[in-house]
Amino acid sequence: MTHEANDWRPGAEIDGFTLGARVGAGGMGALFRVTKPGIERPLIMKLPRLGPDEPGETIVGFETEAMILPTLKGPHVPAFVAAGDLAGTPYLVTEWIEGRTLEDLLGAGPLDTADVARIGAALADALHAVHQQGVIHLDVKPGNAILRADGTVVLIDFGFAHHAQYPDLLAEETRYRAGSAPYVSPEQLLGTRSDRRSDLFALGVVLYELATGELPFGEPDTDVRNRLWLDPVPPSALAPGAPPWLQEIILRSLEPRAELRYQSAAHVAFDLRHPDQVALSARATKARRAGLVAQLRRFLRARAEHGARLRAPPALLSRTPTVLVAVDTTHLDDERHQAIRLVVSQILALSTELRLICLTVIAHSEASREHLVKLRDWAAPLGMASQRLSLHAVASSSPEDVIVELAHHNNVDLVVVGAPPQGGRAWSQSVASTVTARARCSVHVVRVNAARG
Template identity: 45%
Template sequence: MVKPLIEQGAQLDGFTIGERVHQGGMATLWTVTHPGISVPLLMKVPRVAEGEDPAAIVSFEMEQMIVPRLAGPHVPGCFGTGDFDRQPYVVMERIPGKTLYGRIDQLPIPYEEARAIGGKIATALADLHRQNVIHHDIKPSSIMFRPSGECVLIDFGLSHHNQLPDLLQEEFRLPYGTAPYMAPERLLGVRDDPRSDLFSLGVLLYFFTTGERPFGESETLRGMRRRLWRDPYPPRKLKPDYPPWLQEIVLRCLEIEPVWRHPTASQLAFELAHPEQVKLTARSERIKRDPLSTVWRRRFNRGLTLPRPKSDVAAQLASGPIVVVALDTEEGSGPLNECLRRTAAQLLATLPSARLACLNVLRLGRITIDRTLDEQGNNKHIDRLVALRHWAQPLELDESRLTVHVLEAVDPAAAILEFTRVNHVDHIVIGARQNSMLRALLGSVSAKVAAEAACTVTVVRPPPSASVPAQQGNQR
């Protein structure tokens, strides 16, 4: 008898097989070690015996193609694959701890904790989408957290890569996924819209904050099709103390049409990070589902139930970036701020789904005690928030696309860089003064931001005829 390749103690391509830690319906997980690799490892092996579901094999092929192409803290590192000619497997980093599924018995969890968890998942999804991958199986058992706090997404067997063949789409007519979390468009064969993952995250947030699934525990395919026209009960129907900002976010994620959800996972993460600035609409106050007249219109609207043309994931993400404009509100900044407004208007005109964050830094003294009121007795922080909104008014943006932020920091450049890093900003627009003695002595805020930012930066200068007097502002 031929010795099995996968058993405890066996050697395979330099990996030593350890104990079996999980046996699921589609694959088995083994601990493995390798003399040249110090991190803990798992080997995932598909179930390919007689009678096994062929979708398990195709799903594993997708995972073999996708996982080695992924990088970053939000996915497990990949250390090797084996083909089907001999022994299929994927060796990946073993993330310590348990999946989010371990919290099921503790539901519902506090709203603030759910906000923090949801924000981390949305950040991980944003990173995944930037790598041209849509997960398509976001649920508690596919989510883990590193000891450092970052969310890690696992199980990519149902994923779609925008630059690779979609074997599941090509070989099977039925949609594969976890029924309670599946987006409506998936039932129509649409697998290339990253907003499907936002729907799944909305289901998870609903479930974790109410203790109930928005579409029930289990459904037939016929029953699942109801979500093409039937919305769930609003969370406030189940929990009267449900925060309006959270219901606004959750119900937006659960919109039937993807176009009504957040444009990108980055924008969803931004809202979860800044709940006080979530633009509240009628969603936030609802306690009833849509009336039957609306449901019937959806059901018999052929435009809703016809398959959509293939989308361009990269183009869709690019149309909905987060743009920061860093502004100086000190006296004498008018000409420069006018140039910044014109630049922002030109940029936003080409990005109909972009979110604009207006940012100002209230500079603190290194050794002095800073007062919160100015000479006139007005609160400096509030005055600057008002000034930022006044600056943005001529842009005529919908309030859902605009937020304003005043940061307090000793180092303005460092504060701007930290804000853009934490909020995964895609583009910074910042002004640069033309002449300043302090700028010459201490260095330019705009130069430091342009040199160190992880995103693109546009540095704006006013024309010579509109020179700005040199003075100590928040940014130079």
């Protein structure tokens, strides 16, 4: 009889192991401290959930970890002890690692530069060690890295891992092949599981998080593919104390194209330990994201290179990109509208495929026809073919709601909106602020003095 993970209680025995305290549980199963006569060191047992209603990810992940973990040696992985077969009681026993996860460390907020470099180098050492043994982790994140008291980092949870010499059980499981969304690399999203530089991208995400307390791409629960083209806010903009050499290391690790990243975890570790040796590029002094035109070029290149390879739902890269621009037709003499049109014209110049939605939000008492005419006149200098342009005048007292909903329902990739005028309402109360916070796509805010983006 096969038991479920939740059926087990302290004191029960499995193949000679006695269950002690339950020390954790997650979507995959339960964790127990265990003991066994003849084994002195502390142990932990993972019991996966394998019921009929559990996702296939759990089974494949357990099989993957049970296959790969026994092949790994050294101080950067938990020592394998035993495993139970799926035909009986599936379990995995390893040594218990004393220490704190990097996730625990982040609970106190961003770390200072010295600690980021020290811990980051230790994590890079761990990745290099498993890479040297033919394994790519593919789910590197703070919760899967334990910092020992001696400063060594131990990697845990190899359920998404790839071994160069073993069958890849996840290769055909397109739903499960990528790891945790905030840390997954662009190439993983496209189905690649055999590139160790994917772990270096995730390492860059962890370094960014340690230095700033934020995630470079947020916590996406839907479309994570924008990292194929969208660069993160530079760390120094969020953590002013971050030195140029650290920003260089982080942003190089986060390059969407693997060939532009570090090529070895050992190189990352070296640079983190020898900041005076870091070769600085324009990344080091970057104060903000790339301009809108540069981002759109990246987007179109990514779409051209990868659109046909996407196996996930096509939301962003496998269809004609759509831009929504919000225009206040009640105040067309506002100088911001010329700046917005200039930005839109720069975007349109990048591709003949772009579709443009022009939106104005009006009062319920106003006639939409008059504003549609004004909107058409505003868009006329752009010279767009009618089949690529749509005009919308929507009556509402909440323009931010209209913008966000229209963008969502039309699968918009980019919203262009004007910043609040100088001397107007505070940013936190502005339409632009609300749209930026709520929109599921990228948002470009146009300021008059930044119109050349």
